[in-house]
Amino acid sequence: MGSKAAVLVLTRERPERIFEDTSGMDQSRSINLAEKFLGGIPRQSGVVPLDLAVWPEEGAACVASFPHFDVVCSRKIAQDRPSEIIVDIARLAGLRSAYAVCMESSRDWTSILAWSPKGVTRAVSLSPEGGVVEDVGKRLPFEIPFWAGKYPVRERGYQLPFHPIDLGNEALRVFFGFILEGAEDDLCVDPEEIEIPIFHCP
Template sequence: MGAKTALLAFADGDIRSALRAATASNQAEAERLVRRVLPGYDVTPAGESSLFETYPPDDIAHVTVLPGVAIVCDQRLIRDRPSELPDHLLEAGAGRRIVMHGMHSVVDWLCFAVWEDGELVRSLSLSPDSGIMENIGEPYEFERPFWDGEHPVEPLFGPGPYPLPFHPLQLGEVALSNLFGFVIEGNPAPTDIDADSIPMHVFRVGDPSGEEQQTREAAREQLMRDMGPVRTYRMGPDGTLQEVSWD
């Protein structure tokens, strides 16, 4: 699994239906939305992409504004605790359904959340290292087989059990299909759309003070220090991964 997402949608109803009926997005409207959800940033048009590119690089936003739904892909809009969504984003989605989906394959992290008319009705955020960071509201039907133990994880590293009852990325693909109507690496449902057919406007969105970039670089340097030396594994005769010594 190598999927990553950073999706925030403002919808009048079912996102899948709106995307299936998608027409061309207007770049000026998309730019206005970027400036509203990321106020104070420098915004410059930077080309085109598609909805399949759900995790733009740093300082880049992918945006589409369609009848019934507007979607922004930007890492800065996704939260470890979705319930802390800033007020200006709730205001941007006033009277609409707001849907967040974040997924990062490097740390097996998943979050998704749904607000109806400004009220948070469901939020889930979890990873094997941090555990369940947020679990608010009644689980959706598509979640229940995971919570009921129907998707256990066989651990690859070490003898211990996987610290969660299911793999976050596996649930993440199912949530993506149910909430947005497409998948990145999972098995698409018959009603799913082709995300690569949905055009997105690309914008370079930078902090004019440079503070955000400096903070991000400092965090990366600290992460490299915390990771320590590189460790290598190989498959052992019993089928488990075993660490290989550099000596």
């Protein structure tokens, strides 16, 4: 399957390892958030583990509202330019900050967004085919080793200094405390142990 993700977290707190506490999910708020995101009356069709929730099927959204954060996963979030989803993010976030990581290993593509009510803190999107599509704001600390050549690509003619999918998994680790590919550390949660409701609109 590789790494595929389109995950958005809304929170008033810093997001690091935020998935360590997923107790107390509010079902009513989750449904309301799904309705707001999908634009219609949602129908819950079960729950899925987080590692699958981050890339639901087309037309579906995996949505959960926890005491300290909300999470929305949908392919609608996976835009080549992170700035294209800012209007939707602002509508969902209110006074909270938002963090999004999207990636698709078949394209070796990743986009990362950090946003606050004051505006975009960081937006970057890149792939070997499209190059650097968007690069806004100050690079985040975990990005710097990638851009500095610490993770070189061993492929002749590759158009970027690193694999974007590796950056995407590192963004998941730093932002949310889990990864889809690579070596887990002691601070990573197991995404297979976290369940997220999946919603469809009829």
